[in-house]
Amino acid sequence: MSALACLRVVVRSEQANLSEAMFSALVAKFTSAFLEVRWSWPRKFSALNPYAFLLSDPTASELDTAELGRLSAELHAHLFGVTDDESAKVIVLLFEGEDAAMAKFAELSDGELERAMVEPAAAPEGGRLSRIAIDGTRLQVPPPEGSNPAEAEDEVRPRRRPAPPRDREPNVEGLQGIYYAARQIFVGDVISSTPGESRTRYSLVDGEEHLPPEAAAFDADCVIAAMAFLAESQADTPLYLPVSFSTLLRPSTRAAYAEILSILPHSERRRLSAAVYDVPRAPSFQALKQLHSALDEHFSAIDLRTRDPAFEIEQLNPEAVTSVTLVLPQAEPERRLIVLRRFLSKIDAYKRRRIWPALTNVRHQRELDLALEARLPFVTGPAVCRLQSKPMGGRSWPVDQLPVPSMAETLQKASA
Known part of the structure; x- marks a missing residue:
């Protein structure tokens, strides 16, 4: 069975000195170029909107997210340069579930996404939401109640190949x-x-x-x-x-x-x-x-x-x-x-x-x-x-x- 998931890039246009139209086009082009290089065949992707992409892998039952970890860091550097400003942070989310649920997730507004990251009920029913860390690991969103971040991270670590080091140096x-x-x-x-x-x-x-x-x-x-x-x-x-x-x-x-x-x-x-x-x-x-x-x-x-x-x-x-x-x-x-x-x-x-x-x-x-x-x-x-x-x-x-x-x-x- 082919693995499917909806990738969402969360970043606000007001953080950059660009119009919404230019900003969204830049995010879409960069993310598409990134996936063209790193989401290699036979895996496929398609753009649902400038900030959402449907990913598939016909050879796996669950997507391997090792390569996706670099997307947030590289997109952040591309849009804002190297900065410690947390307000400019780029977040990459992955939603796996039924087709209808993934379609709803792709169209969530920024505000709805923020609520979904802290309230499980705010995400579309019939799917699982996670955040892709910079090392490619999946972090459950929101974290399970009563668990610590390290335990949550261990549960969703990529299975097919080891993730890159967490302290990966920038290019x-x-x-x-x-x-x-x-x-x-x-x-x-x-x-x-x-x-x-x-x-x-x-x-x-x-x-x-x-x-x-x-x-x-x-x-x-x-x-x-x-x-x-x-x-x-x-x-x-x-x-x-x-x-x-x-x-x-x-x-x-x-x-x-x-x-x-x-x-x-x-x-x-x-x-x-x-x-x-x-x-x-x-x-x-x-x-x-x-x-x-x-x-x-x-x-x-x-x-x-x-x-x-x-x-x-x-x-x-x-x-x-x-x-x-x-x-x-x-x-x-x-x-x-x-x-x-x-x-x-x-x-x-x-x-x-x-x-x-x-x-x-x-x-x-x-x-x-x-x-x-x-x-x-x-x-x-x-x-x-x-x-x-x-x-x-x-x-x-x-x-x-x-x-x-x-x-x-x-x-x-x-x-x-």
């Missing part, structure tokens, strides 16, 4: 600047987002070992991070968001990407660029057509990132994309220089196609010097700019003072 979100050597200025930033519990920091500009194990989840987290950076900075320089080439073009995951990208406001399109990674040596015309179809609505520029210095630029139409970036390999310094020289040998072909060539994962001074000598316009990597908490785009920086230290390094130096 580490940051940016790394894109340097335009001809003018010695940063002209944009590449966004990254790393789960707090990860031992490896995820990044598109620091080489293969920093690529995420789950591309779709990483890309979705970076979309969420981009929303905060767009709100915090009014700079006109672009923010580059990671987009996995193979995951985006796979039919089974293309719809999920469409939902994720729909969060991005169209009014900010000019400030957003797509950094499409893991691109093969010779992407087909059909693949590039599908890429543009999926991305043009949201991004003003498309950068293709490839690990192959022999990328077949001659096969691309003029201005088929904005730029192509070579990712230097994880190899000995001499091998990296050989790969770079091979890429630089084709610069004239890039000029003929009116497509910018660029370089990332720059780690050594010799690599930077060779790129500057060849007048390669754009460079990124640990030898250029380390992780920042604010965009570098628009800031002048002398080439002889690269790399820009990370915020942690700057603070450590100041306290020394």
Whole structure:
């Protein structure tokens, strides 16, 4: 028998400086994008209204809520930033029961929901109400009379897999600047987002070992991070968001990407660029057509990132994309220089196609010097700019003072 439940997101629009229509649309888009990534097939979901979603799992008799724990924390950070203000708290409720009862629950007003959380009789008959804690456990709502919270929590702990730690760290979100050597200025930033519990920091500009194990989840987290950076900075320089080439073009995951990208406001399109990674040596015309179809609505520029210095630029139409970036390999310094020289040998072909060539994962001074000598316009990597908490785009920086230290390094130096 398929497990069914109604998910409700409880958060008030007056807590944010947005209209009710814009606020509800933002909650709906974010929650849908979150579920697309984490409520994986064969499980399904459908939106009942901006704040209510019907969840199903045909393989279980009871829903596994482990992944749902992150929704409240991530939605809270997305809407309000990081704050200790309890009044801005996002609550995720789950109602399981008869179809008619779930339909009634989906339409409860904020006031009716508040009463249902303290008075059992206020919830629709024929169902069970629980709250999803940040670690994915179910907490009975309201708690059983005479029980303590720990006992109530033990009774409703997820069964199929262990829940994440209760003290899960928030994602580490940051940016790394894109340097335009001809003018010695940063002209944009590449966004990254790393789960707090990860031992490896995820990044598109620091080489293969920093690529995420789950591309779709990483890309979705970076979309969420981009929303905060767009709100915090009014700079006109672009923010580059990671987009996995193979995951985006796979039919089974293309719809999920469409939902994720729909969060991005169209009014900010000019400030957003797509950094499409893991691109093969010779992407087909059909693949590039599908890429543009999926991305043009949201991004003003498309950068293709490839690990192959022999990328077949001659096969691309003029201005088929904005730029192509070579990712230097994880190899000995001499091998990296050989790969770079091979890429630089084709610069004239890039000029003929009116497509910018660029370089990332720059780690050594010799690599930077060779790129500057060849007048390669754009460079990124640990030898250029380390992780920042604010965009570098628009800031002048002398080439002889690269790399820009990370915020942690700057603070450590100041306290020394």
